[in-house]
Every structure is written in structure tokens, then in C-alpha cells.
Amino acid sequence: MVNQMRAAIVKVFSTKHSLTLPAAALNYIEQVLQENEIPDDEWIVGLEFWAREYLKGEDSSSLVSLPALKKAYESLQLGTNEDSQTADPSEINVESHFSVIDSFDMPPVHFDPVRGGFTTSKTKPSVAGSAAARSAFLRERWGIIKEIILRNENFTPPAIGGHDRSNYLKLTSTRNLLGRAGQLFLLFGMLARDPEGRLCLEDGDGRVVLDMQDAVPGEGLFTEGCMVLVEGEYTIDETVRVLAMGHPPSEKRDVARGLHGHVDFLGGGAMSLKEEQKYIPTILANTQVSFVILSDVWLDHPRCLPALKKLFEGYAEAVEYRPMAFVLCGNFCQKGWEGEGGLKRYTNGFNALTDLLLSFPLLHSSHFIFVPGPLDPWSSTTLPRPAIPPAFSSRLTQRIPRARFVSNPCRLRYFGMELVICREDLMGKMVRNLVGVKKDEGEVDMKRYLVQTILDQTHLSPLPISIRPTLWEYDHSLRLYPMPSAVVLADKYERYELTYEGCHVFNPGRFVGSGGEGGGEFEWSMYYPATGRSERSALTLDQ
Incomplete structure (x- = not known):
């Protein structure tokens, strides 16, 4: 019986779908078939559904990983895939989907400004922290928010040229202010103090002193360390006379999850937005x-x-x-x-x-x-x-x-x-x-x-x-x-x-x-x- 079961598994996963099954994955599939008492004449059909669901996953590869295989099996249990009927949400064990994450156990996920995405460092973080990390975490925070701003509809130029193309908001770097006194600019950076104690705006290219006498802050609380959008006039004194200041636009959870659903931010395994939506009926029930x-x-x-x-x-x-x-x-x-x-x-x-x-x-x-x-x-x-x-x-x-x-x-x-x-x-x-x-x-x-x-x-x-x-x-x-x-x-x-x-x-x-x-x-x-x-x-x- 065991040899027949293993032959059916290899036939579907390895022969038909060209997937390599490690011993742990093979044993897990056998265990599931035995625990659920699946008749031998239904093995091929069930394994076919399982293999297809595995291949739909964003973390699937030719070498089958046990976590991805389990995730595909849970998805079949929920019954929210295209090939099956919806399962009863009350049958799902909610306890198995609850976890507590300590901050020191979270994976060190860093933002890569070149790729515009996140990568997980292979080096374990240190409590002492290296000298490079002293400025790196601020640059990462600035880069993440800047990407959010540039994705915002008010900052995105139309795909097709026309009259509206000149109406979208454009960010200017502090490096591009020199020699342009008397002009209005929209800047994005962090509120800080220069060595003389004057309030300034810092971005990835430099800093500029802010004159807040005529500033009209928007909604929210503005402190040193905040990343802000500043609209103002560059003066001959090499300062920016601030006219308006506001917080950057936020990005809703479903938008961010749609972009970065493959990233494991918490350490419990990545979950795509599509997979997250499968659990909504269970949560509501x-x-x-x-x-x-x-x-x-x-x-x-x-x-x-x-x-x-x-x-x-x-x-x-x-x-x-x-x-x-x-x-x-x-x-x-x-x-x-x-x-x-x-x-x-x-x-x-x-x-x-x-x-x-x-x-x-x-x-x-x-x-x-x-x-x-x-x-x-x-x-x-x-x-x-x-x-x-x-x-x-x-x-x-x-x-x-x-x-x-x-x-x-x-x-x-x-x-x-x-x-x-x-x-x-x-x-x-x-x-x-x-x-x-x-x-x-x-x-x-x-x-x-x-x-x-x-x-x-x-x-x-x-x-x-x-x-x-x-x-x-x-x-x-x-x-x-x-x-x-x-x-x-x-x-x-x-x-x-x-x-x-x-x-x-x-x-x-x-x-x-x-x-x-x-x-x-x-x-x-x-x-x-x-x-x-x-x-x-x-x-x-x-x-």
C-alpha cells in the first residue's frame, strides 16, 4: 500500500509536473493521505489538485519546500481556489492561525532604493549597531515614504502627454536649488537641526535651512525627525521661505500588500494578498x-x-x-x-x-x-x-x-x-x-x-x-x-x-x-x- 501511494505521488508531482520532492515533503504528503483515509482510487485526483495549488503559490519552485506545500494544502482545505467549493469557515482551527511576534524575532527586512523593494538581510541585527546603521535606517525610512509619494496619483504624470501632464506635483532635490532664487519648489525630507541650531530640511542629497515665519502647517503633529513635504520659495540667502508644510500621503494596507505580498515582514511566512483574502470568510464567521x-x-x-x-x-x-x-x-x-x-x-x-x-x-x-x-x-x-x-x-x-x-x-x-x-x-x-x-x-x-x-x-x-x-x-x-x-x-x-x-x-x-x-x-x-x-x-x- 505504501509503495503504491508513493508511486502515485511521484507520478503526479515528479513525472507530470517536473517537481522534485525532498524526503520531508514526500513523508508529509503520505501522512496527509493516510490521516484523511483517502481511497486509493482518489489519490491521483487529490494529488493533482494539490500539485496545481502548489504551483499557483508565489513561493513555489521546482524543489518543493515543506512550508509552501503545507500552505497549498491549507488553501485546499479552505476551498477558496478556483477548482473547489467553498468550505465551511467554522471548520477552520483559528488557534493555528494566531501567533505573537517579538520585535527581536522579526526578520531584518531592509528597503532597497535601487530595486524599489525589500530584501531580507542574512546578517543578524546587533543591539550595539554598526556605524553604518546609524544613518542607514533613516535613509531607508526616507526611501520608503518617497516611493509611497511617487506612487500617489497626485505625483504620477499621465502616461499620455497633454495639458494635464504639467499639472501633477513634482519633487525637487535640495541639490537642485542653487542658483534658482525666487522660484517656488516642493521638497521632501526630514525636519532636523543644523550645527547652529536652525531648523532645516534634509534629504538624500543635502540640507537647506527653513524660514518658518510664514509657514502654514497642515493636519498632524510636526516634530524634528518627521518626514515632511514642504512648499516654499528659495531665497538669495540660500534658505527656503516655507509657505505650506504637510505630512506625506499614506498608502492603504491592501495597496502595499498587493505590491509586497511576497515579503515576509513578520517572520511567520509570507502571505500574498490573494491568499489573505481567502481567510476573510473564516474571520467574519x-x-x-x-x-x-x-x-x-x-x-x-x-x-x-x-x-x-x-x-x-x-x-x-x-x-x-x-x-x-x-x-x-x-x-x-x-x-x-x-x-x-x-x-x-x-x-x-x-x-x-x-x-x-x-x-x-x-x-x-x-x-x-x-x-x-x-x-x-x-x-x-x-x-x-x-x-x-x-x-x-x-x-x-x-x-x-x-x-x-x-x-x-x-x-x-x-x-x-x-x-x-x-x-x-x-x-x-x-x-x-x-x-x-x-x-x-x-x-x-x-x-x-x-x-x-x-x-x-x-x-x-x-x-x-x-x-x-x-x-x-x-x-x-x-x-x-x-x-x-x-x-x-x-x-x-x-x-x-x-x-x-x-x-x-x-x-x-x-x-x-x-x-x-x-x-x-x-x-x-x-x-x-x-x-x-x-x-x-x-x-x-x-x-
Whole structure:
């Protein structure tokens, strides 16, 4: 029987489709046929469908790889290919399509300006970072956004010449300004300071000093380190008198995925836009799947653990609607780990949390994800921030089967969706370092401006490294390109939720800090992948 099965596999894959099957791939095909008890008279038909589906994949080659073979098999299970009927989405195991990605595990994907695409470096990134990486990550960010701008319809010249050909927007390099005083130009570059402390614009060719006296900023927050479009007049003093300044246009997720669907940005395997769309019926059918997200879970606060107990009791009683994941963001102590008794407070806090979670075995099927805050050990001013050390987390991870301590930021992947979680007091840092902001007649919506800024900048921290240091060779983990499905900006700022260019961004608010001091409400957010939206949740403790 085994020899007949192997002969059928070789006949279809090797003889008919000229594919080379390694031992691992051959064993996997045999295993699938045996586990599904496929009759021998249906082997050839089933294998033919499988081989065709494999050849449709973007990562297919003559030497069959096991991941691509498994991906083709999953696609056949979904039944969304051209040759089969649609399968029941409720039969798909959603747990197998959920993963947590640590920033330090993401592949080092770099932008190649010559090819206009991305490549994965074979060299592992270093925390120290080389001298070349100090400027390379800024050039990459500038190059990515410039490509987005040039693809925008307002910057693309018509294919056929005519009157409209002269109406599209044209970018000018700082190198081409000399000798052209009195003319208007549109420039793209990064806001920075020259050695004399003057505000200037830097691009790939040089820098020019900006005169902001007559500038009219557009919507968003403008700080040093932001990539901006500047329209102004070049003067005889070799400065640009800025007339208007704005953020670059953003690019929606489906557009970017259509261009770079073959790139593995997260490390879990590349997924094309076509393949991502196959999972949409399954996502929509599983409306009960949710993620619970809390921020500022102060374990040393006397009312935090009672509030968590009441929260866990509520979710444990909901038999059919238990969350897939609980995401707990720091800070996990009110005053951080430094100072007298700081380490002991952390140890006692996580030990008490472990005992609390052990009393809810019904929730152990959920994932528990812990993201460090700015004051958590070991405190550092750089992003990404490593996970909380095992000295505090080992007892919890050993007792709770699906508990995981990850970096800040981190990412959750659910089928083709991507949820970015960042615990950073970003609003305060952006406001303190403003270069300009649009002056509306009414009240400025700072929350919308912040969301628009980070998504237009395709980065979680569009600030200079002198203000917000980053690990140079891990800057790719802070990148928001392609645009995620959702972003959690866990901040001590007031909670909010809004959607910009199809990306849902929300701040869950402070769990303890929102009302724990006076016994008020404890608030958090629930995110539902089926709707792509979040909802506010809250509870109160009896006095």
C-alpha cells in the first residue's frame, strides 16, 4: 500500500509536473493521505489538485519546500481556489492561525532604493549597531515614504502627454536649488537641526535651512525627525521661505500588500494578498474571537488584583466567548523597579498574579501576553524594549501554559491581520517637541493628529534619536509599513479609538490609573478581528 501511494505521488508531482520532492515533503504528503483515509482510487485526483495549488503559490519552485506545500494544502482545505467549493469557515482551527511576534524575532527586512523593494538581510541585527546603521535606517525610512509619494496619483504624470501632464506635483532635490532664487519648489525630507541650531530640511542629497515665519502647517503633529513635504520659495540667502508644510500621503494596507505580498515582514511566512483574502470568510464567521487589552496594570496597587479577579471571573463565566488573548501592558508597578524595594515589589506582584491566574483554569486556554512599559525592568530609553527578565516571569510562564513575556512593541498575527501593540507615552513626547501644528478656529483634535502622524510617517516613533533613542539595526520592528490592520497606542493619555485609512487605532486607557486611586472605574478595551473595531469595557469595585 505504501509503495503504491508513493508511486502515485511521484507520478503526479515528479513525472507530470517536473517537481522534485525532498524526503520531508514526500513523508508529509503520505501522512496527509493516510490521516484523511483517502481511497486509493482518489489519490491521483487529490494529488493533482494539490500539485496545481502548489504551483499557483508565489513561493513555489521546482524543489518543493515543506512550508509552501503545507500552505497549498491549507488553501485546499479552505476551498477558496478556483477548482473547489467553498468550505465551511467554522471548520477552520483559528488557534493555528494566531501567533505573537517579538520585535527581536522579526526578520531584518531592509528597503532597497535601487530595486524599489525589500530584501531580507542574512546578517543578524546587533543591539550595539554598526556605524553604518546609524544613518542607514533613516535613509531607508526616507526611501520608503518617497516611493509611497511617487506612487500617489497626485505625483504620477499621465502616461499620455497633454495639458494635464504639467499639472501633477513634482519633487525637487535640495541639490537642485542653487542658483534658482525666487522660484517656488516642493521638497521632501526630514525636519532636523543644523550645527547652529536652525531648523532645516534634509534629504538624500543635502540640507537647506527653513524660514518658518510664514509657514502654514497642515493636519498632524510636526516634530524634528518627521518626514515632511514642504512648499516654499528659495531665497538669495540660500534658505527656503516655507509657505505650506504637510505630512506625506499614506498608502492603504491592501495597496502595499498587493505590491509586497511576497515579503515576509513578520517572520511567520509570507502571505500574498490573494491568499489573505481567502481567510476573510473564516474571520467574519468567528465573531466570538476577541483580544482583551489592558494598560498600566499596577500589580503593587492594593485595588489592582481585586479588579483583575473580578475581570477574570466575568470572562471565565462566559463559556462560549472567552477571549483568545489577554494582553497586559506595563507599567507593572506604580513607581517602576528602581529605588528601595523595587525588585521585591515586582517579584511579589507577579507571584500574586500567578496565584490569581491559577485559580481560573477555564481561562488557561487563552493566551496571556505581557508587554513592558517605560518604567519596567530593565529600564531603558531605547525602542524596541526587551521583555521583562525571567527573574520575574519564570514562575508565571512555568505555571500558566500560554503565558508569554514579549518586547515592546510586539505584534499579534491573526490569519492575514496584523495588530501592533506599543506601550509608550507617545502623545506627551510629540507635544513637547512640536515644531508646528495647524491652528484651527476650534479645538484641535490631538488624538486624530497623533494617529495621522504615525501612520503617514509609517513609524511608531517619528522623533529624532536624541529625543527617542532607537536600536538602529532593529528600527524595522518599529515600522508601520505595510499599514497594520490595527494599532494599540497604550498611553497614559486619555483613551480613544478612531480609524484612519482603514487602520483602527485605539488607546485602552489606564487600567488602574483611570480610577483606581479613588475606587472609581477600571477600564480596558476589547478588540474584535471580525469587525476590525474595539470597544470600551469597565468595571467598578464595591467599597
